[in-house]
Structure formats: structure tokens, C-alpha cells
């Protein structure tokens with residue numbers, strides 16, 4: 001393949017997304033028109049929201065139609081430019097999708113500085129997942145020093161950042177993650193106070209022991225049984241930032257929820273949020289995240305798939321927890 005490799009959604013998935021739901025094609029490299037620029041993608045971000053976009057149901061964004069390019073955030077380099085805001089050679093972050101090259105008129109595109117953070121991190125800790133963690137924890141969770149903060153999918157791109165920010169704010173932080181290796185990382189590398197392996201038979205007992213003062217802030221990433229367990233430990237006036245419910249994304253029949261009583265008796269609040277609704281918040285949050293990263297106060301991990309043809313398998317793997325940290329696809333070299 002030599003031109004513009006693209007990954008399309010071939011058909012809407014039914015239940016668990018399959019590699020056969022995607023199609024890889026080789027198309028001519030597009031040419032930028034007046035005011036436009038051509039970007040060579042270097043890194044592609046694989047994110048859980050893409051699974052929702054593949055379903056033909058009403059959501060907060062338009063759903064993909066069969067044959068359309070998979071949507072996605074990417075970091076790339078400007079190769080040709082008819083737009084003075086984006087000179088040739090500049091590195092940019094934007095939403096150019098699962099393809100090797102993309103043309104943009106500059107809308108939603110931002111120049112990034114690899115001296116501030118590595119190129120790939122602009123899709124992770126100083127990108128969309130980092131801002132999601134920052135907003136959900138600080139604006140919705142409103143953590144106070146000494147609060148117990150619980151976060152699910154704790155070793156992931158969002159969850160790992162949530163826990164570290166909560167530690168910076170003086171909270172006791174309990175993560176929930178799948179498996180001993182991820183839990184060890186969350187405690188030993190990221191500095192959480194405890195981490196519960198939700199695959200362990202005694203998960204409920206472990207969780208109770210790790211939250212002696214109950215839970216003041218819950219940053220929800222997974223839904224399902226884990227959410228039920230945490231809701232039963234909420235403290236009075238707890239805040240729940242409803243960020244995602246990844247355990248439900250591939251189910252044809254989502255699980256029921258029986259935890260309303262816990263919200264009521266604890267006078268707790270739950271707020272769902274979608275980070276793309278809060279664009280004015282992004283620059284300040286990215287500035288703070290980048291500062292913490294440069295001071296060594298934020299750590300992150302990445303799982304890298306090599307090449308666009310491996311993106312569907314990596315995406316399916318990420319939804320099943322095979323990733324360990326931010327899931328990326330290396331589309332091309334950093335420099336040519």
C-alpha cells in the first residue's frame with residue numbers, strides 16, 4: 001500500500017465489535033484547496049467513544065454510516081499548507097481520523113510543541129483524556145483535602161490521570177482496575193493509596209477495607225457491577241462524575257441499575273459530562289497538566305499498535321482491557 005491508507009467502518013457492529021466490521025482501503029493522498037493544509041498523521045488515538053459512534057442510535061454525536069472513515073484524534077505534521085496559521089513542518093493535533101493523511105481547513109486543529117510534551121502525549125495526558133480527567137474530577141467531583149476519591153479503569157488514560165490529580169489535591173485515592181499488574185502499577189508508580197482488582201473473588205471485601213471513611217468522590221469510567229459496588233459505599237453528599245460506562249458499550253442489552261436508593265439516602269449528586277462540550281476549559285487545563293508533567297508530578301503509560309492495519313485489533317483489545325495505559329497507533333515516523 002502506498003497512498004493514503006484509511007480504516008473505514010464497513011458495517012454497524014452487533015454486540016462485540018469485530019475486525020470484520022472494519023475495512024482497510026488505500027486511496028490517493030488528498031490535495032489541499034485554498035485555505036487548507038495537508039497533514040501526515042503520526043499518532044492516532046484509539047478511544048472508547050468510537051464504539052458508541054459505530055452504533056446507529058441517538059447519541060451526543062452523529063453516528064457513523066457504513067463506508068465512512070473511522071473518526072479519531074490524531075497528531076501529525078503539516079506537509080503542504082495554504083493556511084498561514086499552520087506552516088509546513090508544524091506539528092498539529094486534531095480530529096483527522098483513522099488515515100495516513102488528512103486535509104483540514106484548520107477547524108479544530110491546534111499546533112503542539114514537542115518540547116513541552118512528547119507528540120503522543122498530546123492525545124493522552126495533555127490531550128483529550130487528560131482534560132477529561134481534570135474537568136470531571138475538579139469541576140464535578142469538587143475534591144477537598146482528606147476526601148476519599150475512587151476512580152474506575154484506574155490504570156487507563158483518564159483514570160490514571162484522575163488519581164494523580166486527586167493525590168495532588170491531598171485526597172485519599174482508591175483505584176479499581178483489572179488484574180494485579182495494573183493494580184501494582186497504579187499504587188507503586190502512580191502513587192494511589194490502594195487499588196482493587198475487580199477480577200478478584202473478594203473484590204467487595206477489599207473495597208470496603210480500602211474505603212473505611214466511605215467515598216466522597218466517585219469518578220465513574222466503567223458502569224455495571226463496579227458502579228453498583230461503589231454506590232453502596234457513597235458517603236453523605238458524595239459527588240459522582242459520570243464520565244463513561246465502558247463495561248456496557250458492547251452489550252446488546254445493557255445491565256440494569258439498582259443503586260438509586262444510595263443516591264437518595266446519601267443526598268449524593270451525579271453529573272454526566274462530555275468533554276467536547278467544554279472547549280473553553282481546555283487551554284487552561286492543558287496548561288496545568290503540561291506544567292505538572294514537566295515538574296514530574298504526572299506520569300503516564302502507553303500501549304502502541306504499529307500501523308493503521310493493526311488499529312481495529314488494538315481498538316477491540318482496548319475495549320476488552322488489553323491495553324495498559326493510553327492506546328495509540330503509530331501511523332508513521334515522527335520525522336521523515
Ligand SMILES: NC(=O)c1ccc[n+]([C@@H]2O[C@H](COP(=O)([O-])OP(=O)(O)OC[C@H]3O[C@@H](n4cnc5c(N)ncnc54)[C@H](OP(=O)(O)O)[C@@H]3O)[C@@H](O)[C@H]2O)c1
Nearest residue numbers: 048153156157158177178221244245246247273274275321
Ligand atoms: N465523558 C467524556 O467526555 C469522556 C472522555 C474520554 C473518555 N471517557 C470515558 O472514560 C473511560 C476511560 O477511557 P480511556 O480513554 O481512559 O480508556 P482506558 O481506561 O485507557 O482504556 C479502557 C479501559 O477500560 C477498562 N474496561 C474495559 N472493559 C471493562 C469492564 N467490563 N469492566 C471494567 N473495566 C473495563 C479496561 O481496563 P481494566 O483492564 O482495568 O478493566 C481498559 O483498559 C471510558 O468509559 C470512556 O468512555 C469519557
